[in-house]
Each structure stands twice: as structure tokens, then as C-alpha cells.
Amino acid sequence: MIFLLSIRALFFYTPECSVCVEVKEKFLPQVIKKYHLEVEYLPVDTPENMQLLMEIEKKFQDYDNSLPVMVIGNHILGNEREIAQKLVPLLERGVEETGWRKGKRERYVLEQEVHAAYFYNPRCAECDRFEHELRYYERTYKGFRVHRYNLYEGDNMALLEAIEDSIGVPEKERLLVPVLIVDKFYLFELKGDTLGKILEFLGKKGASPFWKRLEKREESIIERFKTLGVLGVAFAGLLDGLNPCA
Structure with a gap:
């Protein structure tokens, strides 16, 4: 040998x-x-x-x-x-020598803050890898703010559905994790430097956490139905039916 x-x-x-x-x-x-x-x-x-x-x-x-x-x-x-x-x-x-060496890390300062919503499953291996890449971008691009949501906590599943509906995500691609929402962009993986290019583009004008408005709207709708007695019970059942963890 x-x-x-x-x-x-x-x-x-x-x-x-x-x-x-x-x-x-x-x-x-x-x-x-x-x-x-x-x-x-x-x-x-x-x-x-x-x-x-x-x-x-x-x-x-x-x-x-x-x-x-x-x-x-x-x-x-x-x-x-x-x-x-x-x-x-x-x-x-027999294999060749690994010639890779760590290079100098570039750091960038965005002119305006860019907010992103990240939805994940804590038991998902792909989400774990995605999380580490996100941390890299957070440390590399000053002004990049990531808001994290466990898909299976509270009404986060309904929130993600509302966000994806508002930006036109195809129905067959909805509620899949990991997913990062940045303005009108949505990413299921961080291939190459796609996110870096998006941040450099949006960093000039900024990107607000627009889903906060949707989050409040979802909460108000759910609370309204819960105050309707029998209809509230029926609606709650519908919500549970949409939640795979229910």
C-alpha cells in the first residue's frame, strides 16, 4: 500500500x-x-x-x-x-497537498441599515450551516441586521406565509426553511456571494423590517377571531391544522 x-x-x-x-x-x-x-x-x-x-x-x-x-x-x-x-x-x-490558506477578511460599512428576517428550524442541519454563514455576513457588513424566527414558535409560521405572499414567493416554495428575506429578495441557500451583492445593492438606500407591519396585522386578525366565541374556536382549529407541530 x-x-x-x-x-x-x-x-x-x-x-x-x-x-x-x-x-x-x-x-x-x-x-x-x-x-x-x-x-x-x-x-x-x-x-x-x-x-x-x-x-x-x-x-x-x-x-x-x-x-x-x-x-x-x-x-x-x-x-x-x-x-x-x-x-x-x-x-x-494518494492525494495532493491542500494548498488553501486563510486570506485577509474584508469588512464593509453599509450606508443605510439593511434588515432581514431569517426563519429556521432548530433541528435542521441545513439551518445550522445557514446560521454560521449568516453570522459571517453580520460580522463582515456593518449595518446588516438579522431578525431570527423559529418557524415553530408562536405565530411565526403565519408570519412567514404573510411575508412570502406579500413578496410573491411561489406557493410551492412557501414555508420552506432555512429562508432569509431581505427586502424583496428571498434566499434558501447562500451560494457564492449572492447575499454580499444584495447587501451592497441595498446598503445604498437601506431596507426596513417591513414584516413588522405584517406581524402586527397577523396578531390583530388572530385576536379578533379569538373574541368571536364559536367562530374563534373554529379559526383556532384552522390554525392548528396549518401547523405541522400542532
Whole structure:
């Protein structure tokens, strides 16, 4: 068996991710010892690390990998299953040195504040990855304000439906998470630098939290129906029917 010695790999993770910690502490030590692998551990809570991961994904057109993510040679292994199944075969075949290095992080100041509504499911792996990318943009663009809504708390599902209806989101794409609403733009993923371009465009004129008006309207409608006795009970039943967690 022939393999290259002292191959360097990048391991992107977050300490809050139990799967990441398990791969880092239980799986990788055995591989490192047997194959003389050098691993650089890069928590994505650090903006420079998140930026590096996004640059690598853009280079290979391989986006939105669930954490943990491992980069070795020209290969991206996204999630624990890919790492467990593909890392050792790659090492045994031989891979090129990983030449990626962290670059200087640019920071921007928006002329006007840009507000965004982010809806998520706390048990969604894609949402977890989306959240870390959002934090990167919040730290990179001063004046970018993100308002977070758990889809399954309170009337947030009705609010999202109202927002998406107001900006013309197709019905088949509604109530999907993660989703970020910025002015008239809606993003289900943060491929490339789409969000950065949107922020630079909107930063000149600003973008208000327009959904706050919709939020108040939704609350007033619900309260009105609740005061109508029997009709209120029927309406409440309708709301529960629309809520998959009810």
C-alpha cells in the first residue's frame, strides 16, 4: 500500500455540533496516527474560517455542505458520513497537498441599515450551516441586521406565509426553511456571494423590517377571531391544522 506522508487537511466544525466533536475526537485520531495526516481544525465561528470554507466551496462549485466539512487535496467531504466513507480511500490512493490558506477578511460599512428576517428550524442541519454563514455576513457588513424566527414558535409560521405572499414567493416554495428575506429578495441557500451583492445593492438606500407591519396585522386578525366565541374556536382549529407541530 502506498500513500503520501504528512498530507494536510482542513477540518471545519463548530464546538456546539455533537457530530463534529465525535468525528474530531474519536474518528480522526485513528486516521491521523495510521496515515500521518496533518489536520488543521477550523471552527466556523471565526469569520476568517467561514470565509475560507465559502471560498473553497465556490472554487469547486460544491455548496451548502453540512458540518463537519473536511477539505483534502481537491476534495470536499461534507458531513460525517462522507468523511467516514471517503477519507481513508482517498489517503490510500494518494492525494495532493491542500494548498488553501486563510486570506485577509474584508469588512464593509453599509450606508443605510439593511434588515432581514431569517426563519429556521432548530433541528435542521441545513439551518445550522445557514446560521454560521449568516453570522459571517453580520460580522463582515456593518449595518446588516438579522431578525431570527423559529418557524415553530408562536405565530411565526403565519408570519412567514404573510411575508412570502406579500413578496410573491411561489406557493410551492412557501414555508420552506432555512429562508432569509431581505427586502424583496428571498434566499434558501447562500451560494457564492449572492447575499454580499444584495447587501451592497441595498446598503445604498437601506431596507426596513417591513414584516413588522405584517406581524402586527397577523396578531390583530388572530385576536379578533379569538373574541368571536364559536367562530374563534373554529379559526383556532384552522390554525392548528396549518401547523405541522400542532
